[in-house]
Amino acid sequence: MMLKVNGREHQVDADPDTPLLYVLRDDLGLNAAKFGCGLGQCGACTVIVDGNAVLSCVTPLLLLEGRQVTTLEGLGSIEAPAPIQRAFMEEQAAQCGYCIAGMMMRAQALLQKNPKPTDDDIRAELEPHLCRCGTHMRILRAVHRAAHLMQTADASTVQRSAR
Amino acid sequence: MTKSRIIGSAVAVLLIGGAIAAFAITWRPAISAIDPPAPQSFDKALVSRGRDLAAIGNCNDCHTVRGGKYFAGGLPVPTPFGTIFSSNITPEPETGIGRWPEAAFRRAMRRGVDRDGRHLYPTFPYDHFVNVTDEDDRALYAYLMTREPVRAPARANELPFPLNQRFVIAGWKLLFLRRGAYRPDPARSAEWNRGAYLVEGLAHCGACHTPRNALGAERLSAQFAGGEVDNWHAYAINAQSPAPVPWDADALFAYLRNGWHPDHGVARGPMALVVSNLSEVPDSDVRAIAVYMADVFGPPAPDRKRRAEELLAQAKSAPAQSAKTDATGASIYTAACATCHESSRPLPYAGINLALSTAISDPDPRNAANIVLSGVRPVAGERSPIMPGFAASMSDGQIAALLNYLRARFSNQGAWTGVEKTVSDARRTQTVFLKTMPEPDNVPADPTQRDKP
Numbered sequence: 001m002m003l004k005v006n007g008r009e010h011q012v013d014a015d016p017d018t019p020l021l022y023v024l025r026d027d028l029g030l031n032a033a034k035f036g037c038g039l040g041q042c043g044a045c046t047v048i049v050d051g052n053a054v055l056s057c058v059t060p061l062l063l064l065e066g067r068q069v070t071t072l073e074g075l076g077s078i079e080a081p082a083p084i085q086r087a088f089m090e091e092q093a094a095q096c097g098y099c100i101a102g103m104m105m106r107a108q109a110l111l112q113k114n115p116k117p118t119d120d121d122i123r124a125e126l127e128p129h130l131c132r133c134g135t136h137m138r139i140l141r142a143v144h145r146a147a148h149l150m151q152t153a154d155a156s157t158v159q160r161s162a163r
Numbered sequence: 164m165t166k167s168r169i170i171g172s173a174v175a176v177l178l179i180g181g182a183i184a185a186f187a188i189t190w191r192p193a194i195s196a197i198d199p200p201a202p203q204s205f206d207k208a209l210v211s212r213g214r215d216l217a218a219i220g221n222c223n224d225c226h227t228v229r230g231g232k233y234f235a236g237g238l239p240v241p242t243p244f245g246t247i248f249s250s251n252i253t254p255e256p257e258t259g260i261g262r263w264p265e266a267a268f269r270r271a272m273r274r275g276v277d278r279d280g281r282h283l284y285p286t287f288p289y290d291h292f293v294n295v296t297d298e299d300d301r302a303l304y305a306y307l308m309t310r311e312p313v314r315a316p317a318r319a320n321e322l323p324f325p326l327n328q329r330f331v332i333a334g335w336k337l338l339f340l341r342r343g344a345y346r347p348d349p350a351r352s353a354e355w356n357r358g359a360y361l362v363e364g365l366a367h368c369g370a371c372h373t374p375r376n377a378l379g380a381e382r383l384s385a386q387f388a389g390g391e392v393d394n395w396h397a398y399a400i401n402a403q404s405p406a407p408v409p410w411d412a413d414a415l416f417a418y419l420r421n422g423w424h425p426d427h428g429v430a431r432g433p434m435a436l437v438v439s440n441l442s443e444v445p446d447s448d449v450r451a452i453a454v455y456m457a458d459v460f461g462p463p464a465p466d467r468k469r470r471a472e473e474l475l476a477q478a479k480s481a482p483a484q485s486a487k488t489d490a491t492g493a494s495i496y497t498a499a500c501a502t503c504h505e506s507s508r509p510l511p512y513a514g515i516n517l518a519l520s521t522a523i524s525d526p527d528p529r530n531a532a533n534i535v536l537s538g539v540r541p542v543a544g545e546r547s548p549i550m551p552g553f554a555a556s557m558s559d560g561q562i563a564a565l566l567n568y569l570r571a572r573f574s575n576q577g578a579w580t581g582v583e584k585t586v587s588d589a590r591r592t593q594t595v596f597l598k599t600m601p602e603p604d605n606v607p608a609d610p611t612q613r614d615k616p
Contacts, residue, residue: 017494039503040551052555059556060498062491127541128551 003064005030006074016062020054021045023061024071032072032101036130043129046102047071051113053106055128072101075108084108087146088139095133103129107143116147179325190333191270191280196262199254199312205305213306216299218440219448220365222307224433225249225286227601235259235313239599240286241393244379245322247286255312268307269300275336282332284320285339285379294345294364339380354447358455361448368456371397371433387459389527393600394592395432396527402461405525407518407574408471409463415453420446421511426475428515429548431539432530436601470575478516492568495561499553511548517573524574528566528582532589535562537597559586 003012005028014023019038024030024047033056036044040058047056048070076082081089084104094100103126110117110125117125122143131139217223226249228237236251254261260268260278267278275289276282283289295303325331345364347356362368371392373381381390389399398405408414408426422438423429430438441449463471504514517523522531538552553562563583570579579585 015494016490017497019498040499041549049556054556055551058499058502058551058553060494062494063556063558063561 001061001065003061003069004067005069006071007068012061014061017060019057020047020059020061020064020069021056024056024069030071030073033105034098034101036098036102041128041130042099043102043106043126044099046105046129048105048109051109053109070105072104075104082108083149084111084142084146087149088142091138091142091145093135093138093142095131095135099129099131099133100139103131103139107139107146111143111147111150115151117143175325179331183330184334184337191274191276193280194264194267194270194278196278197264199256199261200308202254202309205309209302209305210309211306213302213304215444215448216303216365217306218443219361220292220303220367221437221440222252222303223440224436224601226252229599229601231601232311232313232315234307234310235315237315237318238601239318242286242379244326245320247284247320247322248318249286250317251313251315252307253310253313253315254308255314258314258316259312260307261312265301265304268304269297272300272303275332275340282329282336284332285335288367288370290340290381291364291367291370293341293343294360296344299365335378335380338378352454354451354454355458357448358451358453361452362455362459366452368400372400392433393596394529394589395533396525396529397433398521398525398530400456401459404460404521405576406521407474407524409467410457410460412450412453412457415456416450419449419453423511423548425510425515426519428520429511429539432533433600474518478519489564489568489571491561491564492566493572495557495565496568496572499556500565503550512546514550517569520573523569524576526576526579528570528579528585529589531566531569532562532582532586533593535565536586536590537593540602542602554590559583559590562586 001012001016003010003023005024010028012023012027014027021033021035024033025035033047034044035057036042038057040055043055045055045057046053048054049059049064050067072085076085084107088094088100088104093103106126106129107122110122114121119140122140126139126143223233225238225240226234226236228235228239228249231237232253234251234253236249238249240247240249251259253259256262263271263278271277271283271287272289272292272295274293275285275287320327345360348359351359369381369386369390371390372387373383374385374388374390376382382388387399387401388403390397400410404410406427410427414424414426418424418427418430419438419441422435422442441452500514500517504517506513520531522534525531534550535557536552536554539548539550541547541549557565560583563586566582566586567578570576
């Protein structure tokens with residue numbers, strides 16, 4: 001079937017019950033989403049589907065017909081990090097980093113819907129994600145910072161286009 | 164004017180007429196306010212008994228809203244007639260019950276009127292609380308009057324005319340509110356009678372598990388035959404129980420005590436709050452409820468018992484290969500469900516074998532739809548079962564395909580109808596409830612693991 005990831009269409013030859021995570025990592029070489037538990041209980045495999053955070057390890061391929069998948073690779077790169085990536089680096093929110101890609105994806109989905117989340121909003125939203133290193137407070141700060149960066153980035157774009 | 168409107172008007176006229184007559188009969192005077200009694204004036208043992216009773220009565224469930232203070236009210240309770248907001252039952256003098264003497268509290272429990280003599284809507288289940296003894300009302304009063312007072316004015320109910328006129332409630336009471344406390348059955352054991360007293364009274368199990376008539380009163384002829392709460396189907400808990408494995412007193416005790424049972428699964432939805440509360444009360448009361456309810460369920464028919472034994476044997480062995488009736492549903496099940504629901508890990512941290520799931524065997528697909536959409540949220544600070552919700556990854560049609568597949572594969576019942584509509588309704592309503600419903604603050608969990616990391 002055709003799978004649309006990060007704006008590009010891919011012809012994927014896999015069974016309809018193959019989890020999206022396996023296709024992303026094994027077939028498309030997109031390794032940002034991680035295999036943690038394989039049961040949808042840790043959040044490490046989170047990607048965005050049509051604007052919503054989704055656990056890719058329990059999402060069979062057949063659910064993605066005609067839908068738009070975004071992985072962390074689709075947000076930005078090392079050379080040009082997206083606001084959420086910059087914010088996580090600037091706050092040094094990663095310790096071992098295994099959970100971080102998933103955290104960033106759900107935070108990104110949150111910020112797209114709610115540009116100014118409160119601490120409580122962020123805590124509630126990131127509840128499905130486990131982090132064993134314990135950088136929770138930094139993650140919290142990073143999401144706030146990303147919110148700020150996105151707003152200023154938007155503002156500068158508006159100014160530029162206005163000029 | 165359509166026929167239904169003529170009938171509607173006739174009913175309204177009858178209701179209003181009846182209500183005025185009823186008002187004259189059920190009118191209650193105000194009871195004088197008192198200065199809020201000092202918390203220290205209550206006996207500690209009485210307060211502690213009141214705490215257990217309040218847990219059995221599930222008071223915090225309706226009288227607390229998510230993010231709000233305990234017992235400060237404000238929870239929207241949706242009914243077929245409109246939305247009623249729960250009241251503040253903290254001892255705050257102006258907005259709570261701080262100025263209520265014990266007599267006013269007892270009268271509210273029995274007759275459903277507040278201190279001023281205003282009729283209370285029967286969302287407050289005084290049709291059950293009428294059974295509560297003076298002694299237990301005293302303990303409940305002592306408990307509530309020693310809680311933290313919270314200033315929280317009542318929110319206005321959202322009811323259409325004439326239901327927003329409280330005298331209408333007088334008519335309802337005349338029709339449906341029975342007088343007199345629970346009368347023990349001398350032919351039964353003390354434990355059975357204790358259970359019956361709690362179930363019919365304070366625990367008000369029938370408020371959710373008994374179907375209601377057009378006027379919102381429990382249909383006593385169909386007691387425990389299954390009812391409604393917050394767009395969940397409260398299962399039949401009598402001989403019509405859809406549970407694949409019949410309940411007995413031991414299983415009920417374990418389930419009500421711990422919030423789960425290996426042959427039945429984990430309590431969720433509104434029942435999660437009930438078992439969370441029951442986890443805090445004395446074993447003997449939970450046991451009494453289990454003994455009485457096991458009698459209400461009755462002994463299972465031989466063929467039901469035989470099927471249960473087969474299912475349990477199957478569930479322990481390798482899962483049977485499925486007849487692939489629905490390719491989409493089967494593929495979704497394999498990738499999204501089977502990893503937990505067919506793992507050999509024990510409950511409550513793994514998923515139940517769906518052949519044992521009451522949700523899949525119930526005539527109503529709503530609970531299964533709710534659980535696929537929202538999952539089971541973890542309980543903060545405790546080891547607890549967890550299931551991811553699939554609202555973001557599956558469309559209504561895909562969830563319907565999954566549910567139809569599960570029904571065909573895991574139950575011996577006929578297919579559900581209109582499942583896609585059920586799913587879209589559930590998607591809309593659960594989003595609302597999840598925002599207002601207070602969260603259970605302990606269990607379901609394995610109590611032997613409680614103190615372990």
